[in-house]
Amino acid sequence: MNQLQGAPWLVAHRSMLKPNQPMRISLLGNDYVLWQDSQGAINALSNACPHMGAMLSEGWCVEKPDGNSTVACPFHALEFDRAGCTLLPSSNKPTKSLLQPLELIIQGDFVWTYGGHEPKLSIPGIMNEIASEYEFIGVTGNRSIPTDILSLLLNMHDYNHQNGTHRELFEIEEVQVKQFIDEGLHSHAYLSQPRKQPTLRDILRNPGQLAMPQVLEAHLENFFPFMGLLHAENKLLSLKECHFYLPETEHQSRVFVLMYMKAHSPIAHLIKGNLLKLIDIVVEQDAKVLGKIYPDTEQRIKLNNEVGMDWVRRNFASFPAIAEPNLSRQWVA
Incomplete structure (x- = not known):
């Protein structure tokens, strides 16, 4: 894949890695096979065993x-060490490296990589800032989706699809893009x-509704092509909903979400x-739609609020x- 080489990708949060698994x-x-040892060191190697191609991720530590x-x-x-070397049964000496390690950048609990390509964008410091100020709730929405990365990104920056894809979940009656600030790749x-x-009945079925006001005021901060953040504030909590996007193959993408909060109420x-x-x-609903689209369809209709997709x-x-x-650098509706 030649597209988007040089972007930083968050491949995992440390909580997603159980020691020696x-x-x-x-x-x-x-x-790649990714693992964390009992001392907290995180390693990654090409996943195909150089003997007969077995998936190392199906093995053990x-x-x-x-x-x-x-x-x-x-x-x-x-057995392969972090450098990709092994001991053959007939020898007590380690081989040269037979598997290419994937270079990782570990920042606290965040596992970043450039996928072996020359960096073209720097890793933003905002996740370290959030982690230092907010309580980590957990990881959610982690799944691979049978769609190309462009279709995934268009969906994640489509401000109209709440009325369709997520209609029953949020019951949003209207979407108003009040301001869009364009800073290039940010x-x-x-x-x-x-x-x-x-x-x-809605609240009893989904108590999370208590955290949603009558009018959802959303601030979306976007870092092309790898991350989107929802900054939300209400009387119960301050929320940081951090979405990460990864191009797995030409026709398959991955998404997962890290959630952080500051509580303003015991609720x-x-x-x-x-x-x-x-x-x-939400992610499951997006995945369901993205798995059933014709991505090469010519767009012959344009709706309001497509500024994020543009x-x-x-x-x-x-x-x-x-x-x-x-787009204007500071577009206001």
Whole structure:
């Protein structure tokens, strides 16, 4: 995959990695095995065993006396260290590196990588700031979706689809894009979304509704092409909903969401689990639609509020160059 090379990708949060349990990740057409040893060191190698191609992520980890660990092939139990070296049964000497390690950038609990390509964008510091100031609620919405990364990004920056894809979940009656600030590969969108008043039955079925006011005022901060943040404030809590996007293959993408909050009321702590479930449903609804579209369809209709989608298309076409915005730098409805 040649598109979007040089962008930073958040492949995992440390909470997603159980000690000494290998995990498969895919990025830009390549598969890797990712694991964390008992000392907290995180490693990644190409996932295909150089003997007969077995997936190392289907194997296991072997902990060593110094706390480091190797990953063992499920086919013949060959062990590979973090450098991709192994000991053959007939020798006590390690081989040269037979598997290419994936270079990782570990920032606290965040596992970033450029996928082996020359960096073209820097990793923004905002996630470190959020992690230092807000309570981590958890990871949700983690799934691969059978769609290309452009279709995924267009969906995530489509400010109209709440009325369709998420109609029953939020019962939003109207979407108003009040302001869009275009800063090249970085943008801010401010939305106002009046919703139908939930009934008592709606609240009992989904207590997370208590965290949603009659009018959803949303501030969306976007970092092309890898991250989108929802900044939300209400009387119960301050919420940071952090969406991450990854191009796994040409026709498959991955998304997951990290949730952080500051509680302004004890009720906020009671609904943390409901918030995670709510966002998981949102991602599942998006995945269902994205898995059933014709991505090459010519767009012959244009709706209001497509400013975010225009921003995606422009940046996708020009990446990694920062094109002169064809939107005003500070567009106000």
